[in-house]
Amino acid sequence: MIQSGKIKNYHQARGFGFIQNDQGQDIFFHIKDFPKGVLPQVGERLTFAITQDKKSNKNKAVNITRLDYPDVQQASDMHQPERINSRPRQRAPRGEPTTSLFTWLLSIIVVISGGLFAYNFVQKSLHRHDLANQSVNEETLAIANIQADSNPHGFKCDGRVHCSEMTSKAEANWFVANCPGTKMDGDGDGDACERDSRW
Numbered sequence: 242m243i244q245s246g247k248i249k250n251y252h253q254a255r256g257f258g259f260i261q262n263d264q265g266q267d268i269f270f271h272i273k274d275f276p277k278g279v280l281p282q283v284g285e286r287l288t289f290a291i292t293q294d295k296k297s298n299k300n301k302a303v304n305i306t307r308l309d310y311p312d313v314q315q316a317s318d319m320h321q322p323e324r325i326n327s328r329p330r331q332r333a334p335r336g337e338p339t340t341s342l343f344t345w346l347l348s349i350i351v352v353i354s355g356g357l358f359a360y361n362f363v364q365k366s367l368h369r370h371d372l373a374n375q376s377v378n379e380e381t382l383a384i385a386n387i388q389a390d391s392n393p394h395g396f397k398c399d400g401r402v403h404c405s406e407m408t409s410k411a412e413a414n415w416f417v418a419n420c421p422g423t424k425m426d427g428d429g430d431g432d433a434c435e436r437d438s439r440w
Contacts, residue, residue, distance in 0.1 A: 244268075245288045245308075251281040260287060260302050269294075270302040278310070285309050404434035413437075 244262050251258030256272040258281055268291060275281055286309050289302040396412055398420035407413040407425070413433035417426045425433040434440065 243288055243290055245286065248281050248283050248285045248287065250283060253280065260289065260305075268300055268302045270305060274301070274303050275305050276307055279307075282309075404437045407434065410434065410437075410440040 246260045246262035246268070249259045249261040249267060258270055259267040260270055261267055268289070270281075270289070272281070285307065287302075288306045288308060290304045291300050292303050293299070294301045394411065394415070396415045396419075398416070401407065401416065402420075402423045402425070404413060404425050407416065410433070413425050414431070416423050417431065417433040423433075426435075428435075
């Protein structure tokens with residue numbers, strides 16, 4: 242049965258209050274049964290239904306309608322969909338957080354790899370620059386000149402090891418003296434290709 246009355250008191254901190262109906266009785270109400278929008282005001286006119294609370298077996302107001310704030314009631318009704326027709330919300334797929342974590346980790350790896358590549362590139366460039374600007378000391382220059390003088394023909398170690406691969410006796414002697422693994426000086430006296438009839 243619908244009744245009318247006014248709010249007698251409201252305890253905001255505790256979320257409940259009492260409505261005094263037109264017969265002078267105090268009826269308990271809880272904020273969850275009150276329309277959303279504006280907080281209950283003492284003296285505000287309402288209509289409501291009475292039901293018995295299952296826990297305390299006392300009467301309480303439900304289906305409260307605000308008479309002093311009809312716009313708030315309508316706005317509240319418009320924002321609340323009917324529960325009969327509403328569908329349960331579907332949760333976002335679980336794969337999204339994993340995807341974003343994977344993307345984040347991949348980004349970190351790419352940034353670190355790029356940083357290491359850039360660091361190595363800069364270090365090599367600086368090292369080459371330092372070597373190019375390094376002064377040659379006299380001892381290094383003397384060693385280089387001696388090596389150049391000992392090879393006036395421009396011979397170089399190119400993997401040849403046998404007498405049949407040589408073009409001259411001088412080349413064979415130079416290979417024996419300067420290249421590893423040659424097989425041209427059988428007796429080890431430094432004279433290469435002694436039995437070769439071409440020389």
